[in-house]
Amino acid sequence: MTRSGPKKKRRWLWRSLIVLALLLVAGGTYVYFAFAWVFFVSPGPGGEQLGLPITQVAGNGEDGFADGRGEAVRMEKPTRLAPYGPDAVVFADINNHAIRVAHADGRVETIAGGPDKEGHLDGRADVARFDSPHGVAVRDDGAVAVCEASGCTIRLLVREAAGWVVSTLAGVPDESGMRDGPCEQALFDAPHAVAWGPDGALYVADIGNSRIRAIRDGTVSTVAGGDDSGDADGGPGVGTLAWPMDIAFDAAGALWIADAGKAKIRRWHPDDGLTTPFPDQRLAMPHGIAVTPSGHLAVAEMYGHRILRFDPGTSSGEVATYCGTTEDGLGEGRLKKPAAVLAHDGRLWIADLGNHRIVTVPLP
DSSP: OTTHHHHHHHHHHHHHHHHHHHHHHHHHHHHHHHTGGGGGOOOOOOSEEOOOOOEEEEOOSOOOOBOEEGGGOBOSSEEEEEEOSTTEEEEEEGGGTEEEEEETTSEEEEEEEOTTOBSOBOEETTTOBBSSEEEEEEOTTSOEEEEETTTOOEEEEEEETTEEEEEEEESOTTOBOOBOEETTTOBBSSEEEEEEOTTSOEEEEEGGGTEEEEEETTEEEEEEEOSSBSOOOBSTTTOOBSOEEEEEEOTTSOEEEEETTTTEEEEEETTTEEEOSOTTOOOSOEEEEEEOTTSOEEEEEGGGTEEEEEOTTSSSOOOEEEEEOSSOOSSTTOOSSEEEEEEETTEEEEEEGGGTEEEEEEOO
């Protein structure tokens, strides 16, 4: 009897360990198939290799924070780009909590925020604080909308006589969640991109809520996606999204969505709801999307380390590669985790996030 007790304890311990191992395997399998598989998607063939030459505008592969020109500039994880007048773009510098402008001649200046200004504070641009800004969009009057992934708010920069002034357009600072309604009460969860629509509303890629939201007349509403995360096509209450990472409008008023959570490109239009134009295409983390003057889609494939071109006029998308290879790097023709792309002034501007730089390639 005295020896049977330890034996029972050992048997109980082994059974418990086996059960724990099975639970861990089951949990890991669920997490992989539900979420993590998108991080392991291999880049596809990429179609025709256009091999457009990459010009380094600002930054040189080293992180940090410094305005200036060319290789003297330092940034840390630049992402999202928006037109800022001729030969210039405004971009969000994530880890520096800053909104900055890059010119084609290599000049970079900061218009708001900085590494010593992390947090949430409205007011003059020289004192305003941001928390991991991810998306930027410029309105026709020059106002710059910014979405903060960590701060869970949508901010607005307006240029006044004395300089830029920052205000909170929607969301509750540092409070994540899902709530439509008046802007000051609405909640977001890690918004990653913004775009001004042809109707004058500001559209938000709300990645944490798997939704596209719209801000108009002081109210936030959901226009696409819902409580479930998925890739179902359909109208309100039917179509679903996973991780809407970036958004861009085309000339027909359709919103193109880089859905990283399903490794797909989606399309939303108020008349059609959500659709999947290229159902057979699977991308290695589509992180940025833009519409070119020719009507093609430019997609920053982050884990493919390249910029892809899709033709919306074909059922397959007819993919080609603007630039980059499936190997990351800083050398000639290489990119490292490109996070955003923008067609502006005859160029494709690229936020080369892993190399902490802004580059361009000529549009064919």
